[in-house]
Amino acid sequence: MDKKEFRKQAHELVDWMADYLENIEKLPVKSQVAPKEIFDKLPNSAPQKAEDFKSVFDDFEKIIMPGITHWQHPSFFAYFPANSSPPSILGEMLTSTLAAPCMVWQTSPAAAELEEQVMIWLRQMLSLPESWSGVIQDTASTATLASLLSAREKSSDYAINQHGFAQQKYRVYCSSETHSSIDKAVKIAGFGSDNLIKVDVDDSFAMRPGKLAQAIQEDVEKGFTPLAVIATLGTTSTTAIGPLKPIGEICQKYKIWLHVDAAFAGSALVLDEMKFMIDGIELADSFVFNPHKWMLTNFDCSAYFVKDEEALVKTFEIMPEYLKTAEKLDVNNYRDWGIPLGRRFRALKLWFVLRSYGIEGIQSMIRNHINLATDLETQIKQHPQFELLAPRSLNLLCFRFVPDTSLDIDTLNDMNLRILESLNATGKMFVTHTKLHGKYVIRMLIGQSDVTKSHVDSAWELIQKTALEIK
């Protein structure tokens, strides 16, 4: 494709993108294709000869689009959102046009310096400690892995990086409601899944600090070294919060690294009324949240903050001759702040978002989502045949249909599963589930960028109608 052709196709593509976003509500939220349906439509080898862009794009519309689940549809209430915005998309377009792997300062000074500055902005917006440093990672999973590796290296005086494990018997602690990325990070960091201790939760599904202290003390007595605790602000099943301060005090007492996983809920810290979530943050060592979940920024963009920048850099720093540069002290070479060498210029879209919405725009979106969820919570509570199974802390509702209290758990689980499948098959909304104390629960998270009261009202009507039909 020459540059003239690129210009023509790019203009048409932008029109397609704007049409897509304008008309997204005409599409089924959840893709309705069967497994392997897309794969079977694709040729089983790459084309020998070049094809023109039109035929590629026609196939995109014909083959690929039916297999897309529309995360930007306002009736996407599933998982956690990946809410995006027009300024973010435009930023992504520029990032992909520049196509610069931003590994060290000189590979694009603006990328390194913009990243440094937008991370300071985010740190201020969320009221994280002023002395902390921030870096953009691809995902929270990577940030949590980076945190456990830094904890490991700092604790072993960087000996494991050099010599491998000696006799260390490290233990890592999280709650039974912690995200699976922690299990993964523990495996990758070499601790062994047996050494991840899952602490009990309370009635709000948040970690019980007393149980944490007990588990740590027992391990100390058995000769283990308690290394790190992961506290979650906004658990994946129910968005349970913390409690950070008592967990932090236990970590201080035993000199344990405290990582805070606020992947979803962290964005809510832009609101003064939600700052209580980080009461005790000064006791933590690292913190991650995803602007790509709830801050209008295209996937992927995960903001990782650390108390001890030197420990992070010393964990990852590698200096082969071909990467040595003259600039050392005043600028950041982000390849030393995480796992990959080449890094996408993610700060650009974040900068576009922060400037285009301002702190007030982001606050008002988040507040609106919480208010919509609060209204729906009232309606669910008032309905005699629905019950909430977890307290609402932000914008997630966990509920199930109970038409008759004499029905046993298996019958209710099966009924609610069928309700969920039936709702998603309509294409009008998309919800996912979790299980709490063995009970099948419908999770509805109101957090898509363009969701309004009318989307929530229509969804709630559809839920009630579907439940009565299935009963």
Ligand SMILES: Cc1ncc(COP(=O)(O)O)c(C=O)c1O
């Ligand atoms: C609490 C929590 N932590 C971590 C993650 C992992 O996020 P990522 O996809 O950015 O790795 C999730 C994903 O939903 C999550 O809910």
